[in-house]
Amino acid sequence: MTDTVTPPPLLQMEGIEKSYGGVRALRDGRLIIQQPGTVHGLIGENGSGKSTILGILSGQIRPDGGALLVEGRPVSFSSPVDALRTGIAMVSQETALAPLLSVTENILLGRRLVRGRTGIDWRRSHQRAKLVLDRLGLTYDPRAPIGSLRPDQRQMVEIARALSLDSRVLILDEPTSSLSEDEVASIFQVIRNLSSAGVSTILVTHRLSELFEICDEITVLRDGRTVASGAAASFNPESLVSAMVGDTAAQKRVKRERIAIPAAARDSAPVLTALNVSSEPDLHNVELSLRPGEIVGLAGLVGAGRSDLLEAIFGARPRTGDVLIENVTLAPGRPSAAIRRGIGYVPPDRKTQGVVLGMSVVDNAMMVASSDRFRLRPPGTRRDVQAVSAIGSSISIRTHDLGVAVSTLSGGNQQKVALSKWLIDPPRVLLLDEPTRGVDVAAKAEIHQILVDLADRGVALLVSSSENDELLNICDRIVVMLRGRVVATVARVDADEAKLSRLSGGHLDD
């Protein structure tokens, strides 16, 4: 037997566990990078544990269990600084740069500007930044302010910053989600340059085509477990999607609450029609229509334009193009006008947009219904309180007292309060953005029931969600968006999670 000892893998995570409260985010996370210079793709549905495992790897989250080894040596990070010292750097989804500072200052942010005898030596600092940029094959002026760069260029400056810390493993969390195709190509060129310089990259993306284009290895997470990993060549799009969403039996376990579209919804004229709706630069020429009693889902990746579409219709962001309510045009840019015409909107961030945390349940619930009343009338009259308490008990808002501040309620109950303001006096069209984000399982089911009940009463619902199973659960029809455009519309009977995943990722061939 020869004495060849295979060197330990550059990076090895085994059996990683992490729970939040009672929720297990990770139960068996495994991620192995054998050699320096590898480009490793990480893929999984929302909630599969990607962010958690990367958070653990970059020192932001402490694991409950499992092993993390770098070149065979066990390590444990108690902060991102520890991870950086070991050579692991994370480039986050949202760029965290100071827009008015120069490229140099951002790359060498903090203590690493070169110091001369009279304060900062700017000439040498710029040279040092230039050196880092050169390694990436970038030709930006180190003196330029970050704000003057394109989004992809800013992303590269973030990569440069990570690189200037002598990183050996670079984590890129969806670097391409908001970029155009040319910009994606330039990021990939940088990743290839790094790879040949021996720097490994872990790339998170939802776009299957990107994985096959650039990755050497792929790891698939599902429900907090690593369910597949191996060379990219050993996968194909079908096998990846089925690894992500689980076996075919899993697709059948979706609970179908709505058996059939009500007849009224099939036959009547649309209550809302969007014609050529655009809101540059995020939304382009969207057309869709909603009939009374219909629940339409909006599927797509984060950044695909789902939220922008809802905001544009409701008037919370400027738009061009027409929105018709029963064939009458709706003025753009004014939520109060939209509300008077019978449109409601449940925003994605309940704590800052959905409710006023410091105000009582009654005051929050009455906010919409009373928005048109004479302002010197008294609030919280007996009748209002009765109306709120009727709605509150019908959707089971759990509090002993409707006068308490909403901030004291749990997430699910806060979301029900955000919904309740549209139930006192139901609109004709209700737009919902991530209606069950961050709520517990029981509240989620209750909220779905509320939405189905609303549709049964003839309200048209447009529901945006990043969870495809949620859309399959309650929607009659699902509109898929990609990069600010509608790319497909599928009836629920023809849709399953795999199909939605493929369409969202840009595989439109089927």
Added chain:
Amino acid sequence: MTTEHFSQPSIWARTWKGSRPFRPVFVVLVVVFVVLAIAQPVFASAQNLQNLLTSISVLWIVAMGMTLVLITAGADLSVAPIGALAGILLAKLLQAGIPAWLAIIISLVGGAALGGLVNGTLIGRFNVSFFVVTLGTLTAFTGIVNLWSNTESIPVNEPVILNLAVTRFLGLSGPVWIMIIIFVVTLFIQQRTFFGRDVYAVGGSISAARLSGIRVPRTIILVYAFSGLCAAIAGIVAISRIGVASPQVDANLPLQAIAAVLLGGTALSGGTGGVVGTAFGVLFIGVLSNGLSIAGVPSFWQQIVTGVILVVAVLADRIGLRRRTKSTTETSGTQPPESITAPEELAAKTSH
């Protein structure tokens, strides 16, 4: 299904809960009051207390309007020159022979218009920072006051206005009655109108308010108009007390009013607080300055104590808040970065 499973707590329980923000200043006020009353018997005399109330009337009236402004997460630094402008306008109108009642109404409308149309429109409609706008109008209006009055006081001989300060009803002077009326009106707006709810909603979360159909610009304009109205009333009360419309702009007035509002538990970040707390804040400032001057302590001490109490009160509230939020986050656990599909959820799906 019964609709009555939500309990309605008693008015006392609600009042006790609502008093939380101004409990510290209330306690300090009572302690200071008792100590002064024991140490300086003159302090607690009816005569002195009446003087005390009259002396705080201008600050009180301005602070009422300021409270609503602070609840919207703003502040109005321009109240002093608005009050002075309203006073000069009143004096000039009276000189021109306009009847007193009409001159008063025009001055009040003028004050409200300066607050609403200038401050309110720039802040609410054009989203300019309240600090920039009201600092700008503070400076510009002060200039107008000096230019218009030639920096000379204008005597006012109108008996209606002069009698205001000297007439007593139930032992209280006219300015004190005016401050009581303003307090009741502001409290009513704050508690018993939808407009009052709008003010809290705008300060609590401007985007939640907008997305719920509340007309945010209009609310902000009206709040600054109300602050301007209060400033004009304070300006006229000041004339009644000294008999002239003075071009002296008290640059300390807005800051003192803001201090009183903050002492009363309204937060600079908006969305909480109210005029009851402000009333205690103003009383505290008044009692301290009156009591210390009776005791022969230099008035600078009053400034030092007010400053220290202000910071300590806000600090105590901040520490208490941190403790409360800590205990709630500990019970609910840290939120995961992504929404997690829990095992129970999968089980629930399969079982259906």
